[in-house]
Amino acid sequence: MLDFATGRDDAANEVRLRVRELVESWKSAGRFEPRPDNWMRGFDPEFSAALAEQGLIGLTWPVEYGGAGRRNVDRLAATEELLRAGAPVAAHWMADRQIGPAVLRHGSEELRRELLPDMLAAKSVYCLGMSEPEAGSDLAAVRTTGREAPDGTFVIRGRKVWTTNAHRASHIYVLARTDPAERKHDGLSEFIIDMTSPGISVSPIPDLAGQHHFNEVVFDDVVVPAHRIVGRRGNGWKQVVEQLSFERGGPERVLSSYPLLDQILADNKTADESFDEEIGRIVARLAVLRRLANRVARRMDEGAAPVQEAATLKLLGNGFEQDLVDLARRVSAGSVGPDTLVGQALMAMPGFTIRGGAADVMLSLIARQEVVA
Template identity: 60%
Template structure:
């Protein structure tokens, strides 16, 4: 269990991030954008954050981390998302792969991979989703067969963000065929430069490339690159999803749109309906930020708040779509382009309810929690 952070430490961290992002933005080194944690990639920026101790914040110091709390990390991630900063290079590895390896990986794997995440040298993509499997992770067909010295992987992953920039992939693969699809799954760390790993770009309607298909054709993975128990991947991945679903990025991906809406409402002070709508959105945001805080507190207590994180993601998805819809009521969307704040958020919005689990999956998790209570 991590110690309770001092309120002043969170305030100091927020000030530090604000100074850093303002310096980079004012120097023209990045342009704020929506969905920056997934689409805005700048390895130099991530490495500067790492040099300031703002990556791997919750990791033990022996592995290059800062030994801070998840509540303190939340303060930093909120500020980075609020600034629309280019954080995609380190986000996946920092958010969930490092914690997964620290919880379940061997000492050798921890020493090999975790310091690289902390320094920004390891860039991770997620090899979870597959064609025809949707949000049903237990239906993965990618297989890993034991061979001398490790595993031979064959299969196909899709919607793999930043795979073309990644040095490593987290991979969920089937190591045993069983009658129960949730059994026989194993987690791996794969070198993206390994022979047999093939990346094909998926370009969206705006011409932007951050999605990819990844194929594994007899790709070799060394034995020590298994995360945790062989065949025990489902329990581990469900736990890992609390890190993926329970963060501020499920609430603040469209924050630049909310900023524009606030500014427009200030200009249209006589539009009572718009003012009421904005007030409702701001109130909802306050509640969602509180949920983020409670998830972070649970993690600091050593828990894996799976259901709480699912509830946060479900409510956060609805909030972000409603922010975008609210801006449609103004004149700001009339001449919007794909590169505008509104255009970026609108193009990203179809993915809000899919990535990290579709609504049906999240509601199922929440319902199981209610059934037990």
């Protein structure tokens, strides 16, 4: 296993060791099996609760709301350890990575007090209602509507697809059109909705392996209290672009398949010298991508929303993961059954370049960077 220590950063390394000890205790007890893409597919509320008990969820959130008040660089150390161990973290990942920070940044005080405690305790599970049928990666092509009722509530109507773990979630984040606008990026608002609300139905979308983590979610006149809007009405596009930097700029865009690299490096039986150069290149690329992830985290610690840096990390990270899976397949010399790490990664790989935005979308975001002389 590669040394992931964070240089001379004692604070980050302290968090890293705490996570590593917890992970190793669970692995040695046989309580989970490392596997690729487990941040999305590995759903274990007990493991998430164990992290919460040690204060390892909400590391960057303010102490006044129950968080640890630490840096994004510290959280990066924690998430790297979880990802490279292939730990089952899907039960809390969306709340910790994305929804909690969005509520802290834009939500009302009422919304913070209502939702954050259960996120920190891993008692609530969040899914993301962004993608829609026939919209592809065009997130602004939202047809789901949020109509304001006379009593001040909002009535949500529409459909979302590829909604990971919606069948297990207690809450769903929804991007909906609340106001007509000439530009499709205007008039959008963000909501957080209880999945037990009348009018919500969830249908499974099995993947190529027959596994169920994707879903279609239908909203049939779902009533949502006005205080469940995140931020300002009609400001949803600006907020969601910022929020996606939390999603795209994390190490999960690089380390989803890390257990494969660990297997290649550790298994002497596959140490064919003909692969040495390729393995060296993969390890070098990983080092560069980890450095970029660290830059994204530091920019967030400065109060920025590093949209372009996050898009760059996702684009390059997707290519890295695909190449790693291909290398592992060739090194394994045919051992690619569905129960092997290689087989699991191959079945997950088609989604790498789509989730969080397709490559063309990332290139568009990167192209908008300001050139500094």
